[in-house]
Amino acid sequence: MNWLIEFFGSAEYWSGDDAIPIRLLQHLEYSFLAFAIAALIAIPLGLLIGHTGRGAVIVVVSANAARALPTLGLLVLVVLLIGVGTLWPVLIPLIALAIPPILVNTYEGIRGADPDLRDAAYGMGLRGSQVLFRALLPVALPLILLGLRLSAITVVATATVAAYVGLGGLGRYIIDGLATKNYAEVFGGAVLVVLLALAVQTGFTLLNRVIVSPGVRQVR
Known part of the structure; x- marks a missing residue:
């Protein structure tokens, strides 16, 4: 509790380049871009494979990749291949992580x-x-919304890796806090990520109630 008061009660985290609103917007930017690109790829592919029954091996490979993908390792590999200075070193691992749950559940x-x-x-x-x-x-x-929800939560939780390549987002608090042994900052950054993930969960729950037919929800 003391760490929460120390972090959220400190004026330095509410103004300047390191302010919580700025880091939150950066985190949302990385997460939304990766999630949107993944959905644009995975939903049409899942619909096509599910409807035609052709290419089901892609779904199996995708499901297995979701369990084995080392996100941080892929991030380092992409940085080595294309360097830093753009969002792609972060977006590529996040997209790769976000596609499997959407694709599998759509299929x-x-x-x-x-x-x-x-x-x-x-x-x-x-x-x-x-x-x-x-x-x-x-x-x-x-089921499609379930896949989207799982994907969105995973992306939001994993977008902290952006800090490893010098970008912003909520992961900045965790990385910088560990480097300076400022554990209140580490704890505060982790709490913000958890709260954002819970907000995403709540958003998809409400969306499910709005766009899914009551009859379909009862059957499910």
Whole structure:
């Protein structure tokens, strides 16, 4: 509790280049860019593979990669290959980390839809993309949102690695605090990351209630 008071009660963390609002906005920038790019790649791919059944090996490889990917190691590798000075050394590892949960859950949501629903859609005269978007996607939406939520939380929690290559974000408090043995700063930075992750969790919970049909939520 003393560390929290020392960190959040200190004026130096509320003004200047190291202010909490600035670090928070930087952290959100890295996280949002990585999450948005990952979603733009993984959702269409997951829909396509789930609907056609072709390329399922990509989903398996992606799921396995999510368990084995060393984010910090990949960050160091990217820095060695392309250097620093841009956001890409941070975005590439975060994107690679964010894609698997979105891809796997989108695929499973479409592929796991009731076969009778698919047959009924074809029986009504729907074809191709119409079956996918008008019949299967609404049923798969809870799983897709789950994948997006897991991905977003993972990205927010991992975006602290930006500090390792000299960028900002909430990880700055953790890295700088450890370097100077300012443990109140380390603790405060960690608390901010946890609170941001909880905010993301809450946001997706509310989004699920707004856009998912009540009937689908009850079935799930």
